[in-house]
Amino acid sequence: MNKLKAIFLPFISGILLLGIWYSVAFVYAKNEGYEVQRIVIPFPHQIVEALWDERAILWIATRQTAFAALVGFIAAVTFGYVLSMLLASAVWVKRSLYPWILVLQMTPVVVLAPIFVLWIGQGLPSITAITFMIGFFPVVANTTMGLISTDRNLIELFEMSNASKTQEIAYLRVPYAMPYFLTGMKIAGTLAPIGAIAGDLFAGSSQGGVGGIGFMVILYNSQVKVPELFATAFVACFLGFIFVGCVNWLHWMLLKNWHESVRATDIE
Amino acid sequence: MNKLKAIFLPFISGILLLGIWYSVAFVYAKNEGYEVQRIVIPFPHQIVEALWDERAILWIATRQTAFAALVGFIAAVTFGYVLSMLLASAVWVKRSLYPWILVLQMTPVVVLAPIFVLWIGQGLPSITAITFMIGFFPVVANTTMGLISTDRNLIELFEMSNASKTQEIAYLRVPYAMPYFLTGMKIAGTLAPIGAIAGDLFAGSSQGGVGGIGFMVILYNSQVKVPELFATAFVACFLGFIFVGCVNWLHWMLLKNWHESVRATDIE
Amino acid sequence: APTEQVSSTNGLVKVTLQTDWYAQAEHGGFYQAVAEGYYEDFGLDVTILPGGPNAMAAQKTATGKVEFAIGRADDVVLQASNGVPILIVGSFMQHDPQAILLHEESSVNNFEDLDGRSVMTTPGAAMIKYLEKRFDITIETMPVDYGMSRFLADKEFIQQCFITSEPYYIRKEGANPKTLLIADSGYDPYRVMYTSKTFAQKNTDVVKAFVEASVKGWKSYIAGPRDKANEVIAKGNPKMTEEFLSYSLNAMIENQLISGYQDEDQTGLIDPDRMQALIDDLFLLGVIEKKVFSRDLAPISFLPEYLQEMIDLD
Amino acid sequence: MLIPPNPDTPLVKIENASKCFGDTIVLDRINFSAKKGDFVSLVGPSGCGKSTFLKLIAGLHLASEGSVTIDGLDPKNAREEMAFIFQDANLLPWRRVLSNVELSSQLRGVSKRKRQETAREVLELVGLSHALRHFPWQLSGGMKMRVSIARALTLSPKLLLLDEPFGALDEMTRDKLNEDLLRIKARDGWTAFFVTHSAAEAVFLSNQIIVLSAKPGRIAEVINVKLPAFRDADLRETSEYLRQVANVSRSIRKAH
Amino acid sequence: MLIPPNPDTPLVKIENASKCFGDTIVLDRINFSAKKGDFVSLVGPSGCGKSTFLKLIAGLHLASEGSVTIDGLDPKNAREEMAFIFQDANLLPWRRVLSNVELSSQLRGVSKRKRQETAREVLELVGLSHALRHFPWQLSGGMKMRVSIARALTLSPKLLLLDEPFGALDEMTRDKLNEDLLRIKARDGWTAFFVTHSAAEAVFLSNQIIVLSAKPGRIAEVINVKLPAFRDADLRETSEYLRQVANVSRSIRKAH
Numbered sequence A, B: 001m002n003k004l005k006a007i008f009l010p011f012i013s014g015i016l017l018l019g020i021w022y023s024v025a026f027v028y029a030k031n032e033g034y035e036v037q038r039i040v041i042p043f044p045h046q047i048v049e050a051l052w053d054e055r056a057i058l059w060i061a062t063r064q065t066a067f068a069a070l071v072g073f074i075a076a077v078t079f080g081y082v083l084s085m086l087l088a089s090a091v092w093v094k095r096s097l098y099p100w101i102l103v104l105q106m107t108p109v110v111v112l113a114p115i116f117v118l119w120i121g122q123g124l125p126s127i128t129a130i131t132f133m134i135g136f137f138p139v140v141a142n143t144t145m146g147l148i149s150t151d152r153n154l155i156e157l158f159e160m161s162n163a164s165k166t167q168e169i170a171y172l173r174v175p176y177a178m179p180y181f182l183t184g185m186k187i188a189g190t191l192a193p194i195g196a197i198a199g200d201l202f203a204g205s206s207q208g209g210v211g212g213i214g215f216m217v218i219l220y221n222s223q224v225k226v227p228e229l230f231a232t233a234f235v236a237c238f239l240g241f242i243f244v245g246c247v248n249w250l251h252w253m254l255l256k257n258w259h260e261s262v263r264a265t266d267i268e
Numbered sequence C: 001a002p003t004e005q006v007s008s009t010n011g012l013v014k015v016t017l018q019t020d021w022y023a024q025a026e027h028g029g030f031y032q033a034v035a036e037g038y039y040e041d042f043g044l045d046v047t048i049l050p051g052g053p054n055a056m057a058a059q060k061t062a063t064g065k066v067e068f069a070i071g072r073a074d075d076v077v078l079q080a081s082n083g084v085p086i087l088i089v090g091s092f093m094q095h096d097p098q099a100i101l102l103h104e105e106s107s108v109n110n111f112e113d114l115d116g117r118s119v120m121t122t123p124g125a126a127m128i129k130y131l132e133k134r135f136d137i138t139i140e141t142m143p144v145d146y147g148m149s150r151f152l153a154d155k156e157f158i159q160q161c162f163i164t165s166e167p168y169y170i171r172k173e174g175a176n177p178k179t180l181l182i183a184d185s186g187y188d189p190y191r192v193m194y195t196s197k198t199f200a201q202k203n204t205d206v207v208k209a210f211v212e213a214s215v216k217g218w219k220s221y222i223a224g225p226r227d228k229a230n231e232v233i234a235k236g237n238p239k240m241t242e243e244f245l246s247y248s249l250n251a252m253i254e255n256q257l258i259s260g261y262q263d264e265d266q267t268g269l270i271d272p273d274r275m276q277a278l279i280d281d282l283f284l285l286g287v288i289e290k291k292v293f294s295r296d297l298a299p300i301s302f303l304p305e306y307l308q309e310m311i312d313l314d
Numbered sequence D, E: 001m002l003i004p005p006n007p008d009t010p011l012v013k014i015e016n017a018s019k020c021f022g023d024t025i026v027l028d029r030i031n032f033s034a035k036k037g038d039f040v041s042l043v044g045p046s047g048c049g050k051s052t053f054l055k056l057i058a059g060l061h062l063a064s065e066g067s068v069t070i071d072g073l074d075p076k077n078a079r080e081e082m083a084f085i086f087q088d089a090n091l092l093p094w095r096r097v098l099s100n101v102e103l104s105s106q107l108r109g110v111s112k113r114k115r116q117e118t119a120r121e122v123l124e125l126v127g128l129s130h131a132l133r134h135f136p137w138q139l140s141g142g143m144k145m146r147v148s149i150a151r152a153l154t155l156s157p158k159l160l161l162l163d164e165p166f167g168a169l170d171e172m173t174r175d176k177l178n179e180d181l182l183r184i185k186a187r188d189g190w191t192a193f194f195v196t197h198s199a200a201e202a203v204f205l206s207n208q209i210i211v212l213s214a215k216p217g218r219i220a221e222v223i224n225v226k227l228p229a230f231r232d233a234d235l236r237e238t239s240e241y242l243r244q245v246a247n248v249s250r251s252i253r254k255a256h
């Protein structure tokens, strides 16, 4: 699999999908008329057009959402990582905390949002908190799984060296769990932008006329600007790709020397 | 870690959390008055009361949400699993599809919901589809990671046996990826109820009486019935615990004989 | 915390008004009062905080995050009767712009025709319960998605709207809407301003000043000129256009939403009898569980004197 | 040997094959042919390239230069006829001993009944009948290797590649398995490449011994073992055998 | 031996120790004491419990019955004084050879400079100076084991536990490491338990050899090796040595 192919293949499949999209939109338009088609399933070029026309305002919204997503993502990853180590450090810690972490994860954002807003304030703080809430559990679940899957033989090796719990975690479990952690991070990466958008919907503030992407979603929605709406989705995906791309790069950097996932095939 | 302790510890920590909760609520009430406290941080017993008072209607809503969550969860797991195998089967498949799977995952529900409703109809079908959308990617990301992490030596063993790609996947990669898959499944399990609730918010319907939990959330929210709102969160958590519990049971059943995560310590 | 001591700068009392949506003509009077300096005249320094899909205005008011908020009377009554310590202190729309949005071609022509249909509206909305009871019909609901694409794609689709807003976009998309104003069904709540009980007790003068200045703002916004206010609105909502603002304004004037159906300009008035009738309706519909009184929830004492006098005349 | 080797058609033909990993040359211009029925041992210092040699023959590594053919075919296309016992046991951790042994025949589509039968037989042979239902983590190092040996013996290959299969076993088990191996070979007539560190073992089993030297791996010497085709435990007592073992030992030390 | 063993205080004392896994008894009522400076070899058939024996001494397994003490302490509390070379190499896949070897001293808090120096020395000793920057997957089986040996040799333990450390090595490397081991022992004066399948190796290194029998593992015989304390390569040529090797071989076969 050479590099050219690596770019070529998603391109090919992209063209294919684009073709399908155009056909569906076209058939729809034939049956229902172009006016309805535009607001149900706009042509891709209409979306690009919308993206271009709205670039100034979308740029502002994107910056805000990107910021919230980034902060939430970093918080989710850091906190998730530390929490996992805490959970893996002793069985009683895990037994005591894990159920309540699950509760935190499973409490719907709609319920949490008001609490956040009341306690830490409307706008960015709450949006970030919501992004964090949505992204941290995949990191915890994966990292914890990695930490407790560590090869028994290697643990015996560490035991024989009188390694402290901290050393065992730092030098053995953490590197061993790295592939798991990175997978969790990848999931958190895809969730961060949609988390920030959801946060915008539930706890955003349009004060000063600038909101995030979620704000634009509502605006476009209320004005039946469907191509523009799809353009916001495009932006969300774009942000997500940046996160996932960074995680993939990290994956490659950290594991390239030793882990099957990067040695064997190329990474996603 | 004996069984008694296993139940005892989360119980202890639960009591502790309850204590903290009561103290915070109490202090808040002292400073701001009980009326405000009730709508900012209700006492746990007020939530239980609300749960009891609203039991009839919550029961119906819960049934509907549970059904959507279950179907969405099963779809996410099944589809995610199959998709991962497809992705792992050949590098060109992965190259071609993976970016578009990411796109699907990262398109905000607010944008997708109207399309779903338009194409597959209001209510359950769309709610299920949204639940599915929210839950399938963690399964894909994890399973794919597991499938491509498979030990090179074992792959050489299969190569020497002239194993077909199908055999390699079925007898080697799939069992090897099982711990990863189960982690993805656990994440999907926690996402299923909140997915169903989000689906309810965007594509629900009161057809045949009340709607799902998401409906109730909107209702309680608009009436500032905060204890009732927390009660819905309680129900969501309860549903999530059932899913995660099932996945944990599966984890134990499938891996108990050979995998470190269940041999070494007890599972979460 | 409900502000007990209000802070002041340059002798002006700082307060915040939480609206229920992004800046729009339906909030015009408040923006007018800011832009034209009416609030300052009454010793207030008002910041308007635009809302959104989840404004949580009642919680914020009750907990003192903001001093004032606006909403529809039935919602506020319901919240208050649920124990949220808030108080209605004045109105700014005599009639609610909420309506049922239909296509011209739709087979639904009046409220009775809604029987058995699905309407996209806020789940549990009291107005739907009222319609069901009043006309002895059943209506299914689905939650609002803040959009109109489904309406445009389906000639039989029904959703809630503001007569001041959605029909504009529907026309722009080349469709012909018709509307059934909820107020015409007999269910006719005010749109009101409210504050927390504590704040009202401790700062009666501030509240009175706020109500009077706001009412003045509304009268002035309807009368015009309103360029300065519209400029502020446009700044707070990047997709706002001159054309849309004037459409909304015209709809408000045409339907006498602000001033009321009476010949006399009633802007800002709360008629205790009309309010009590609404509360009674809500009680009969089972929306609120215990009987409450207009005098407790919406005391007229915060209204400007001239409006209080108008009530006495009735 | 029951099936007389045909001197005209070498089964394994290695022509000028080299193998590099990055910049390091591991195997340097190897030339070697093995006829059908040959038992070739590979000896040499640790890290000299013995495993790499076997993997070249198996087609698991591609020669960086030169060529390797099995019966005229590319190694990848001749896998049906090969069995490989790896240096590590390579057991599937989720399978019990019995089904680990069944794996090879299962992948080749042998019916469940048949392959279980064979698996039980070979497990008997390697002395693990009592551990059929153990999981790999419940086995000792030597037991794991024996499971791996058993797995390869369920097949009837034309070419057997063995990478230090008996290194982790005690002398007695090892001697027994050596004898068993010769017996099975006499019955099935396969060709074998066998990596070992024991000169005695090499002499006992082989008719040819390749001595590799290290860095880069080159063929230092090919020793023809001149011992009768039929060999059993008694051979170990003969002085001719001991002489040849000493001889091979010397060659290995020289190549170091 | 430079440090004279004190006959009154056994360093390792195993009293009536048994080990069961579930229902199977792996080690059955073992009694054994080793004095300071002893070099004890463990031989026996594959799967008889040799590794389990070592892990009992190390405190990695707990005796199901009976007791094991090191210098009067519970094994878990005596780890500071122990080093264990496992049957598998157990390298950390994400560390290069050099830092894999550093691990043991790193965990004991030795400074980076010091531990690197030691690591380089012992890697020289096991002949891996050229592979310092390799990752484990780039090593041959024997090289991995040598890294593992090197890792243990960075420590200066009182008690060394070695589980078939040289099984995957060629004779020459093995002989050399045997001699090195004796040299280091003479210098550092530790006590050792050493698992091997080679009677020759056992005799060459030990002063006591425990022969285990299988199912369940019992001490079949304890052989005292009567050879001079100072041993070098020349010893291998003496007839007394060869006699004793043959003797031990016989004992092993008998215990089978």
Ligand SMILES: Nc1ncnc2c1ncn2[C@@H]1O[C@H](COP(=O)(O)OP(=O)(O)OP(=O)(O)O)[C@@H](O)[C@H]1O
Pocket (backbone or CB within 6 Å): D134, D137, D138, D139, D140, D141, D142, D143, D168, E021, E022, E024, E026, E045, E046, E047, E048, E049, E050, E051, E052, E053, E087
């Ligand atoms: N965790 C376990 N559960 C059950 N049985 C076990 C377990 N660990 C080891 N055994 C059994 O204990 C016995 C002894 O194992 P051990 O590893 O000590 O053997 P060994 O003498 O070191 O063999 P080898 O020379 O092959 O390494 C074996 O029969 C093995 O099956």
Ligand SMILES: Nc1ncnc2c1ncn2[C@@H]1O[C@H](COP(=O)(O)OP(=O)(O)OP(=O)(O)O)[C@@H](O)[C@H]1O
Pocket (backbone or CB within 6 Å): D021, D022, D024, D026, D045, D046, D047, D048, D049, D050, D051, D052, D053, D087, E134, E137, E138, E139, E140, E141, E142, E143, E168
């Ligand atoms: N993937 C790789 N990348 C770089 N070097 C490698 C790789 N695989 C093997 N080598 C090197 O190739 C050489 C030969 O390895 P090989 O496994 O063939 O040795 P061997 O003769 O089997 O040794 P042993 O007797 O120890 O098993 C070693 O020096 C090793 O470091």
Ligand SMILES: [Mg+2]
Pocket (backbone or CB within 6 Å): D050, D051, D052, D087, D163, E140, E141, E142
């Ligand atoms: Mg090798």
Ligand SMILES: [Mg+2]
Pocket (backbone or CB within 6 Å): D140, D141, D142, E050, E051, E052, E087, E163
């Ligand atoms: Mg062992």
